[in-house]
Amino acid sequence: MSGFTHLDEGGQPSMVDVSAKLITRRTARARSIVVLPGEVMQHFENGEINAPKGAVFQTAIIAGIMAAKKTGELIPLCHPLGMDNCSITVGVNEANEVVVDCIATVSAKTGIEMEALVGASVAALTIYDMCKAMSHDIVIKETRLMEKTGGKRDFKRD
Numbered sequence: 001m002s003g004f005t006h007l008d009e010g011g012q013p014s015m016v017d018v019s020a021k022l023i024t025r026r027t028a029r030a031r032s033i034v035v036l037p038g039e040v041m042q043h044f045e046n047g048e049i050n051a052p053k054g055a056v057f058q059t060a061i062i063a064g065i066m067a068a069k070k071t072g073e074l075i076p077l078c079h080p081l082g083m084d085n086c087s088i089t090v091g092v093n094e095a096n097e098v099v100v101d102c103i104a105t106v107s108a109k110t111g112i113e114m115e116a117l118v119g120a121s122v123a124a125l126t127i128y129d130m131c132k133a134m135s136h137d138i139v140i141k142e143t144r145l146m147e148k149t150g151g152k153r154d155f156k157r158d
Contacts, residue, residue, distance in 0.1 A: 006077050015077050021109040026150030030116035032124035032143040034098040040134045041096060049131065056130040057090040064088040064102055064123030068115040075118070079110045086115065088123050097141070100124050111151050117143060 008014040036049075043049045049056040065086050072080030085105045093099050102119035104112045124140045131138055147156040 013077060015079065016110070018079065018109040023107055023109055024150045025105065025107050026110075026112050026148070027103065027105045028111065028113040028116035028148040029101060029103045029146045030113070030120040030143065031102075031146050032100040032120040033141040034100065034124050034127050035139040035141050036098060036127075036131060037135045037137040040131045040138070041092075043134070044092060047091070051130050052133050053130045056127055059130055060090055060100065060123040060126040061088045063126040064100070064119040067122035068102060068104055068119030071115045071118045075114055078114050079108075081106050081108055081110070081112060081115060083112065083115060086119060088119055090123065090127075098124075098127060100127070101146070111148060113145055113148050116148075117145060 005016050006013060040049065043051065048058065053059070065088060067074070068086045069083060072078050083104055083106050086102065088100065088102045090098060090100050100120050100123045102116045102123065104115040104119060106112045121143050124143065128138050128140060145155070145157070148154065
């Protein structure tokens with residue numbers, strides 16, 4: 001079973017042992033893109049969409065941060081981390097898509113990519129939930145890691 005970090009010698013699921021690693025500052029930024037139809041985007045004003053359920057982007061930010069904090073409970077074998085910070089921004093790009101960025105930081109022995117990905121994902125799902133009364137023609141187009149620092153190697157997407 002060599003090469004699989006989450007399997008023990010007997011082939012059973014196992015957390016990665018990080019006890020010998022050094023604590024370093026680690027950051028990750030993940031992005032989700034949500035495509036909303038015109039009947040929803042017509043409610044976009046002053047940096048926010050006000051839907052029947054309330055302020056969409058503000059609610060998504062809170063939901064994303066709450067979810068990032070619970071990543072270790074949601075993803076099997078993911079180490080629970082006490083994040084140093086988590087921030088989420090929501091905006092609209094030139095293609096009229098909603099862009100959700102989640103940046104998570106921690107000083108730890110393991111990375112924080114999953115927290116950033118969960119935060120961005122749940123914020124995107126919250127946008128869907130908040131807007132579905134206006135239309136079900138909503139697409140969460142992508143969620144991906146944009147960059148990370150700390151650990152074995154840094155990564156940055158163009």
